[in-house]
Amino acid sequence: MDRIEAMRAFIHVVQEGTFTRAAERLDTSPQLVSKYVSQLEQHLGLRLLNRTTRRIHLTEAGNRYYQGAQQVLTDIDDMESQLGDLHTRAQGVLRISAPVSFAMHHLPPLLSAFQKAHPAVTIDLQLNDRKVDIVEEGFDVALRIGHLKSSSLIAKRIAPIRVVLCASPDYLKQHGTPTTPEDLIDHHYLHYTYMDMDSIKPIQKTLLSIGHDNRGIVSNNGDVLVATAMEGAGIVLQPTFISGAAIREGKLRIILREYEPEPIALYAVYAHRQLLASKVRSFIDFIDGFFGDPPYWDRFE
Amino acid sequence: MDRIEAMRAFIHVVQEGTFTRAAERLDTSPQLVSKYVSQLEQHLGLRLLNRTTRRIHLTEAGNRYYQGAQQVLTDIDDMESQLGDLHTRAQGVLRISAPVSFAMHHLPPLLSAFQKAHPAVTIDLQLNDRKVDIVEEGFDVALRIGHLKSSSLIAKRIAPIRVVLCASPDYLKQHGTPTTPEDLIDHHYLHYTYMDMDSIKPIQKTLLSIGHDNRGIVSNNGDVLVATAMEGAGIVLQPTFISGAAIREGKLRIILREYEPEPIALYAVYAHRQLLASKVRSFIDFIDGFFGDPPYWDRFE
DNA sequence: GTCGACAATCAACGATTCGTTGATAATAAA
DNA sequence: TTTATTATCAACGAATCGTTGATTGTCGAC
Numbered sequence: 001m002d003r004i005e006a007m008r009a010f011i012h013v014v015q016e017g018t019f020t021r022a023a024e025r026l027d028t029s030p031q032l033v034s035k036y037v038s039q040l041e042q043h044l045g046l047r048l049l050n051r052t053t054r055r056i057h058l059t060e061a062g063n064r065y066y067q068g069a070q071q072v073l074t075d076i077d078d079m080e081s082q083l084g085d086l087h088t089r090a091q092g093v094l095r096i097s098a099p100v101s102f103a104m105h106h107l108p109p110l111l112s113a114f115q116k117a118h119p120a121v122t123i124d125l126q127l128n129d130r131k132v133d134i135v136e137e138g139f140d141v142a143l144r145i146g147h148l149k150s151s152s153l154i155a156k157r158i159a160p161i162r163v164v165l166c167a168s169p170d171y172l173k174q175h176g177t178p179t180t181p182e183d184l185i186d187h188h189y190l191h192y193t194y195m196d197m198d199s200i201k202p203i204q205k206t207l208l209s210i211g212h213d214n215r216g217i218v219s220n221n222g223d224v225l226v227a228t229a230m231e232g233a234g235i236v237l238q239p240t241f242i243s244g245a246a247i248r249e250g251k252l253r254i255i256l257r258e259y260e261p262e263p264i265a266l267y268a269v270y271a272h273r274q275l276l277a278s279k280v281r282s283f284i285d286f287i288d289g290f291f292g293d294p295p296y297w298d299r300f301e
Numbered sequence: 302m303d304r305i306e307a308m309r310a311f312i313h314v315v316q317e318g319t320f321t322r323a324a325e326r327l328d329t330s331p332q333l334v335s336k337y338v339s340q341l342e343q344h345l346g347l348r349l350l351n352r353t354t355r356r357i358h359l360t361e362a363g364n365r366y367y368q369g370a371q372q373v374l375t376d377i378d379d380m381e382s383q384l385g386d387l388h389t390r391a392q393g394v395l396r397i398s399a400p401v402s403f404a405m406h407h408l409p410p411l412l413s414a415f416q417k418a419h420p421a422v423t424i425d426l427q428l429n430d431r432k433v434d435i436v437e438e439g440f441d442v443a444l445r446i447g448h449l450k451s452s453s454l455i456a457k458r459i460a461p462i463r464v465v466l467c468a469s470p471d472y473l474k475q476h477g478t479p480t481t482p483e484d485l486i487d488h489h490y491l492h493y494t495y496m497d498m499d500s501i502k503p504i505q506k507t508l509l510s511i512g513h514d515n516r517g518i519v520s521n522n523g524d525v526l527v528a529t530a531m532e533g534a535g536i537v538l539q540p541t542f543i544s545g546a547a548i549r550e551g552k553l554r555i556i557l558r559e560y561e562p563e564p565i566a567l568y569a570v571y572a573h574r575q576l577l578a579s580k581v582r583s584f585i586d587f588i589d590g591f592f593g594d595p596p597y598w599d600r601f602e
Numbered sequence: 603g604t605c606g607a608c609a610a611t612c613a614a615c616g617a618t619t620c621g622t623t624g625a626t627a628a629t630a631a632a
Numbered sequence: 633t634t635t636a637t638t639a640t641c642a643a644c645g646a647a648t649c650g651t652t653g654a655t656t657g658t659c660g661a662c
Binding site: 018019020030031033034035038051052054055152 | 608609610611612627628629
């Protein structure tokens, strides 16, 4: 028995004064209304209505139940309509996890525009380069860069991420421009410790061997490495969303372009495809296409 | 879908942190709990829980719904347990309709005793000799005297009601004691206007003819007629619950005893047999047998 | 009074849903 | 890796739901 429907039926009977009219209101049959009320009485173990075929009178218990049930139903309706708003309008707190460097370079304009479009959404942006568990840590959505292994999560591809080798013109003039991966052996390499090596296989071996030589600089922050490369300290392998501006301005130059690995991608990762809160859905829609195709940071040539 | 059960399932999942433990608590299967929560989400149109196979986290919507649902469920439980009390303990207002004379003569001791046995019951006793509609006028129980025609109401027989012809010894000495119904023609008859003539057929004809002669007194109150008969004003046909005391004391003498009509009865009439509020059930049980068998007012010989 | 109209309930019948069982996918622990 | 645990899916029989037609009881009109 659906107690809520039964309560609704009972309340309508009381208000309309008759089973038949209540049934019309509820758009069902008098028989069903009668059944509901009977079941309700059975469940409660006492009579709610004294009824002849013509008229209806509330029992004392019925009177109390009527008031209580009315309250309960309005509570439920209020609650659900409130949730309905949550569903249709984007509102509430949107918790986002994102990689540090990418967020610092490219999220501010997006966040600003999104906030303007959805004023009722409060954004909580947590920057972190480790792989967070979005369910465990309560994130609505996480931005991730790389090749994602399959999981129960949904990963929507937002933009391609090119990773290029580059160095400053000064450095290249001084040490020569490599034309094959093997040429890299003689160079300074600015090594990024979090780099996902799976995604750049073609030149992986060479770079690793360089890394082992410890000739160069190691950091877990790409921005520092790129800036250092601009100073002429060596060759750096970094995504173009960091190095793109310097390349466009001529402060860095791409090398071994024909060995550039297949682009990896930026993904928006979230927990499910259906029954998504509107704030999440809106954010995914918003970020998808925001950066252009190709993304604006890749327009340096 | 039973939304209430679904809400209960959801709440237990949140509290226990796991579908399986919630299922144990609810004494059902994890599959069913999962189904319930899914249905709830489907109904609301949004996700309440972010779940991996190992852990569970509340969505923002889920958090709100959790609090609301918890409130709703406790409200319902409170309401129902309150009604449960109403059902098991006798309490509340008990509205009784009763015939005027019977109530004045024989209800006070019963009411007093009942009140002592069920202190939480407030009695509202309405005296009325017309046939009230207990549903229409909101009575819990009506006491009625007579032969009841069948109806949708339940009528429980409480006691036999003997109706006897009697007169004072003085009157009989003066006018003679009738030995056949035909003898009554020459007598004064104290006529009760509400008397149910169907129940006293054997002497009905004679009495009616006397009534038409208008020789005697007419009243709608049996007590007045009996008291008048005790003064020697004539013959009266009244139930023994009025005349019994006078007969026992020798102030009235029964006549035409062999023509005494079949006893009619006192009935407790109420609306239904099942799902009776405890106060009504208690009262019916209480009055049944209270007057003895035969009733104490008939113990005059 | 007798008849007709209306209201609630009862009975019975498909169609649907419910709740169980077994299997599957995914993750954490060992 | 393997094992154990967890949530979900699929499918089946059983129970319930909601409809239809008939029944009972009550009111109003002639």
